Amino acid sequence: MLSLKLPRLLSIHQVPKGYREQGILFGYRPPSSSAADCILSIFQMTNETLNIWTHFVPAWPCPPLASLLPCCISPLASSCAHTFSTMSTRARHICYFFDYAALSMYSLGSALAYSAYVFPADWVNSTFHHCYVPIAVFNTVVSTSLSCYSR
Template sequence: MLSLKLPRPLSIDQIPQVFHEQGILFGYRPPQSSAAACLLSLFQMTNETLNIWTHLLPFWFFTWRFVTLYVTDVQNDSYSWPLLVYMGTSCVYPFASSCAHTFSSMSKNARHICYFLDYGAVNLFSLGSAIAYSAYTFPDKLVCTTFHDYYVALAVLNTIVSTGLSCYSRFLEIQKPRLCKILRILAFAYPYTWDSFPIFYRLFLFPGESAQNEASMYHQKHMAMTLLASFLYSAHLPERLAPGRFDYIGHSHQLFHVCVILATHMQMEAILLDKTLRKEWLLASSRPLSLVQITGAMILCIIFSLSNILYFSAALYRIPEPELHKKET
């Protein structure tokens, strides 16, 4: 008879330092778990369980919205193609994140590679957001400007650099944890800032007549939730104040996941509203992205981001174990 019994979760002093999480003392899965054990751990309470489910369930919700939209709206409408890309990437990143958290306990190198792929998916979503913003949310005064013309191209470059920087930061995780955290936050903050510049301009400077609509409220909520998510990710609250009290429920990474998903939901609603309410003005006043531009941007992002991931994954096996994992004295 097949036994579904899983190993008892471990404490922080029973696992290698590379698996440690600040303020989390108990609930760690064994660091050499099999793929089957990792999958079964979705139904066992560990300190990763809610990290997985807080992105796995939204993945199915976003997928349902994507499929529904594709069937009813996108197939033969070139104006909707940027939305198709955005909705697709909004499904990719929560799925990649849930997979990364699921299989990160298979080995030290598997943990790093899982998160390399997670970072690549987040940056792919960043590009999807930039494409949707370019098509539907730009304030009137920035439409058809030089900034608008190069906005997506530079967003592609940002995703490539960001993936490389975030992957590199993992090599500093043990030796220089503060620098690691700074580089990783920077790796995601600057593409977000670039992508969101048209929204900042629209909300705080000159939105223009066509951009003064109900979507602005959702853009504001999206920004607020993103800022809260960034704070939780960087501050490690509340577990830093009470180590061991939030090991299973309520630690910062779970709250970060919830805020990120809520931010994406608000962003999605804002983009959908802008797409509908500004359609007539945008079709008359802007130069829509062509299929070649959209496809080219996505392919370049995928090729170079995967190249980064492959390079840093190979580096894990080239660098001697002590250099990668030994803490500085």
């Protein structure tokens, strides 16, 4: 019979400070986990399990509008970030950089959809309408940059 060995979970005092979350005392996955351990841990009750599944499941609907693609990518990127963040310190930062970028892309996708489909008719072709998308792109770049820098 196939038997899978789930990764051992750690307490807050057993993980480096960079991995600790305020208020979370137990359920940490070991730093430097392998990709296989990270995938196995999504079926285990860790301090990330709820984040992983609540971001992974909504990523799979197929919305009819391409402008809603960021709505699917954002939770998928977040789920992957929470799943693979314990592989190494570098992987943790890279995972969350992608998570932040996906959140910013979600914001940009929402701005594009708003501009294309529901922008008030009186404002279409106004100066504000012409500046709206470039400002949204600028906001995406700045938000992602600042989020990654703060990490």
